[in-house]
Amino acid sequence: MVAHNVTILTEEVIRLNKIMRLNRKTHILGKTSVNNFLKNYWQKKPLLIKNAIANFVSPVTASDLFTIAQNEEAISRLIEHKQGIWQVKYGPFKRSDLLKKTNIPWTILVQNINHYLPFAESFLNLFKFIPYARLDDLMISYATKKGSVGPHFDSYDVFLFQAQGVREWKISDQKKFTLDKKSPIKIITNFKSKNSWLLKPGDMLYLPPNIGHWGISQSDDCLTYSIGFRAPGTFEIQSNFLDFIQDHLITNVNEIYKDPNLTLQKNPAEISSNMTKSIRGIVDRLRWDKSSINHFIGQFLSEPIESSIFEAQKPLSLKVFEKSLISKTLRLNPKARMLFIKNNFYVNGEYIKIDKKYTPYLKCLANDREISLESTLNKKDLSALGIILLPLYLSGFVGFI
Numbered sequence: 001m002v003a004h005n006v007t008i009l010t011e012e013v014i015r016l017n018k019i020m021r022l023n024r025k026t027h028i029l030g031k032t033s034v035n036n037f038l039k040n041y042w043q044k045k046p047l048l049i050k051n052a053i054a055n056f057v058s059p060v061t062a063s064d065l066f067t068i069a070q071n072e073e074a075i076s077r078l079i080e081h082k083q084g085i086w087q088v089k090y091g092p093f094k095r096s097d098l099l100k101k102t103n104i105p106w107t108i109l110v111q112n113i114n115h116y117l118p119f120a121e122s123f124l125n126l127f128k129f130i131p132y133a134r135l136d137d138l139m140i141s142y143a144t145k146k147g148s149v150g151p152h153f154d155s156y157d158v159f160l161f162q163a164q165g166v167r168e169w170k171i172s173d174q175k176k177f178t179l180d181k182k183s184p185i186k187i188i189t190n191f192k193s194k195n196s197w198l199l200k201p202g203d204m205l206y207l208p209p210n211i212g213h214w215g216i217s218q219s220d221d222c223l224t225y226s227i228g229f230r231a232p233g234t235f236e237i238q239s240n241f242l243d244f245i246q247d248h249l250i251t252n253v254n255e256i257y258k259d260p261n262l263t264l265q266k267n268p269a270e271i272s273s274n275m276t277k278s279i280r281g282i283v284d285r286l287r288w289d290k291s292s293i294n295h296f297i298g299q300f301l302s303e304p305i306e307s308s309i310f311e312a313q314k315p316l317s318l319k320v321f322e323k324s325l326i327s328k329t330l331r332l333n334p335k336a337r338m339l340f341i342k343n344n345f346y347v348n349g350e351y352i353k354i355d356k357k358y359t360p361y362l363k364c365l366a367n368d369r370e371i372s373l374e375s376t377l378n379k380k381d382l383s384a385l386g387i388i389l390l391p392l393y394l395s396g397f398v399g400f401i
């Protein structure tokens with residue numbers, strides 16, 4: 001695991017965690033209230049927040065980022081702009097790839113930092129005013145002076161938090177863009193800047209989808225955190241739903257088409273109306289209701305990202321597991337997604353069947369991503385919770401701190 005190699009100042013993490021826990025409702029949006037943000041900005045228009053976190057010092061360093069970029073599982077990109085040509089290389093990288101001295105401005109972007117650094121997971125807590133089902137990940141980019149990924153637009157909402165150094169952000173109000181067809185990355189060729197801001201450590205810019213933007217590092221130590229959101233496509237929802245229906249068919253596999261009342265047809269190649277009617281009847285027997293659609297939604301939205309690997313744990317007796325449950329804090333694996341619809345819970349695309357009585361505990365685990373059970377919990381409830389949680393533990397979806 002890469003996390004062991006990453007040097008993070010523990011005190012700094014604790015200090016930041018305190019700021020974030022105490023002020024998480026209002027802090028990160030500055031003077032803008034959450035309700036005002038959702039009503040007037042979310043998915044609608046950009047918002048610049050100066051001093052979203054005052055006196056911010058990034059606990060994540062460029063060196064941490066380079067360490068993560070060496071991990072096989074990590075998703076990273078290195079972008080350079082050489083003599084008018086954009087070049088992109090994909091990770092994993094070697095440390096030597098990143099430490100080379102060059103006069104050409106460059107930038108590296110590493111996704112899913114919250115899977116590797118506990119600090120990054122805590123940092124995402126500041127964005128709890130947006131549902132987890134919409135949250136994608138924390139990406140961190142490092143850039144040398146003039147480093148950039150060029151003028152472009154994204155299909156998703158993003159918060160761009162300046163963590164270290166200075167970055168200039170130019171944004172446009174254009175509706176139509178022309179793209180550079182030769183470039184390996186999405187580059188707008190007719191970009192016209194409408195606003196330009198210098199973001200210093202602790203400043204943040206929110207951008208809704210499809211806003212042209214261009215961030216250019218103004219220093220050799222530029223670190224930008226991108227809090228990205230996800231939104232499933234309509235085609236993706238529909239095709240995944242059809243797969244779900246297929247996986248959940250309750251049909252007698254031995255039942256076959258019958259025609260005991262067959263009569264002589266004039267054209268043997270013709271499919272008769274009797275036959276089309278009979279098969280239409282079979283298709284019409286496919287049924288789904290609100291509850292099966294909800295199960296689909298829960299499973300679909302809680303699917304972890306494709307590259308996630310969960311390590312299975314060594315078998316453990318329920319008794320030993322129960323002991324840990326009341327003495328330690330159980331937390332979700334940073335890569336795990338846990339969501340719920342009313343009293344139905346979904347972890348990493350799996351439906352977790354539970355007695356209604358235990359929903360408050362599971363809601364706590366889903367919302368806070370961790371739970372500490374009290375030792376005063378009675379034996380029956382402890383054992384019931386153990387039976388629910390042990391399979392999640394064995395799959396590596398939850399673990400003890």
Ligand SMILES: [Mn+2]
Pocket residue numbers: 152153154213
């Ligand atoms: Mn972007």
